[in-house]
Amino acid sequence: MKKTRFTHRIPLLNNTLTQENAQTAINCISNTEQYMGATDSLHDVIGQTWDAAFAASFMGGRASLYAIVQALGLQPGDQVLVPAFTCQCVTNAFSFNGVEIVFVDIELDTFAMAADALKNAITPKSKALLIQYTFGLVCRDIDVLLQTAREHKLWIIEDCAHATGGTYRSQALGTLGDIAFFSSERSKIVNTIQGGWVITNHPQLGESLMNVYAQTPLPPDEYINNLLYTVYRCWQDAPQSKQALAAGWLDEAERLTGYQTVPQMMTAELSGLFTEQYRWRMPDSVSQLLLQQLQQLPAIVRKRSEGAAFWSQWADEHNIRRAHNIDSANSTWLRFPILVDAEHKRNPKALADELNCDIGVWFTTPMHPQPLDLPHCPNGMYAAQHCVNLPTWLPDS
Known part of the structure; x- marks a missing residue:
């Protein structure tokens, strides 16, 4: 193969972090600004952007899906149909609630669930279908997947973790089914290191979602500060920071002591064990970061x-x-x-x-x-x- 034209190594992560994001993180850690009310503003912006009647933000796509499972009222023994090419973060959100996962084969054009395989996988215990836009690709069989789910009266959950900002026939992804979740984890379209949100226009689900949200606690201050520190560190290490750092901007890393960067997944998660992060909502400081990211x-x-x-x-x-x-x-x-x-x-x-x-x-x-x-x-x-x-x-x- 011929070499590409790139003059430096192209990363997969933290591409969209900006100097403004890093400054916001420093402001919050140093208590110079707390951005009170940012979460309410974020929910308004999400509602306007996706024309959604209900919006709620959590501390991850996985936490958002966990909230959806509760909002849907899925019970132990209920089945959810999931593409056989996904992440443990997704399956954990179901299994932590006792929901049985039925893996359905995919097609290789868009790496999404195959419609024929779905039809053969539905059972009387099937309650929900997860439509996953893998790599941000609209599913090849999207129309048939939606039709099949409706024929069998399945709840349709859209996994937009990779697909924030995508559309199909000019309709925003996340508004084709009953309820949807998005992610702002560091590997995703927008980046707050960890974060996510849920939208729905379904009145019953919306009321249930907001009840779940009202009972969801904020993360501990230690976690929030570690996340904000991670924002700064990840921006500092990213190619887009080099010019600002060379100019001496915000050379504060040596004064930021006692913090740790947060991992993409907790060790317990990888063992299939529940972690409290699945039950946290988004604080104002992270909401402010997400507002900045969504502007882009x-x-x-x-x-x-x-x-x-x-x-x-x-x-x-x-x-x-x-x-x-x-x-x-x-x-x-x-x-x-x-x-x-x-x-x-x-x-x-x-x-x-x-x-x-x-x-x-x-x-x-x-x-x-x-x-x-x-x-x-x-x-x-x-x-x-x-x-x-x-x-x-x-x-x-």
């Missing part, structure tokens, strides 16, 4: 679409199988997925060095990162063995 959303989606166009041409030139955007879809292209041989998946560093960019391995199993063998989901297993993903936040030409 149209430009972010546009830039990622440009990155996807670059990789589409590159993949076609090298005869590499890639994902495809369906008609009438404005996908967000959080990452650009390609299918490579199993050795490149097992050893992504070689390809990363060759391309001079970070390589993502979402997902290494149908329930990443936990080992899981699903013989009835051959496409999900194949994707886990062969799919790698490229960064779409690329430098301007």
Whole structure:
């Protein structure tokens, strides 16, 4: 393969953090500003952006999904249909509530649930369908998935963790089903290190959601400050900070002592154990960061679409199988997925060095990162063995 044009290593994470975000984090840690009322403002902005009657923010996409499970009133023994190419954060939110997960095979054009497989997976115990926009791609079978769910009277949950700002037939993703959640984790379209939110226009679900939200506590101050410290540290390490740091802006790192960066997943989560983060709502300081990030959303989606166009041409030139955007879809292209041989998946560093960019391995199993063998989901297993993903936040030409 020919080397790309990049003059520096292209990262997958923390692409959209700004100097304003870093300053906000420092302001909050130092108590010079607390941004009182930011969460109420955030909910107003979310409602306006997605034309949603109800909005509630939590401390993660996983916490948002956990709240949805409670708002839907799903009970132990109920079944939810989930694509066989997902993350343990998703499955935890169900299993922590005793809900049974039924994995459904995917298709390899958009790495989303396959409609035929869904029809064969529904049982009398099925109560909800999770439509996941993997890598920000609108599902190839989206119309049939929605129709099938409605025919069987299933609640439709849209997983927009990768798809903030996407549309289908000019309708915002997150408004096609009954209820939806989004993420602002550091690997996502917008970034507050951890965070997420839920929207719905369903009156019954909206009332239930707001009841759940009212009973959800804020995180401990120690966690909030560690998250804010992580915002600063991640911005400091990102390519976009170099010019400001070289000019001597906010050289305060040495004074920020006693804080720790927060991990993407807690150790307990990886063991399938409940953590309190699944039951936290978003504080004003993080809401202020998310408000700032959402102001950039149209430009972010546009830039990622440009990155996807670059990789589409590159993949076609090298005869590499890639994902495809369906008609009438404005996908967000959080990452650009390609299918490579199993050795490149097992050893992504070689390809990363060759391309001079970070390589993502979402997902290494149908329930990443936990080992899981699903013989009835051959496409999900194949994707886990062969799919790698490229960064779409690329430098301007």
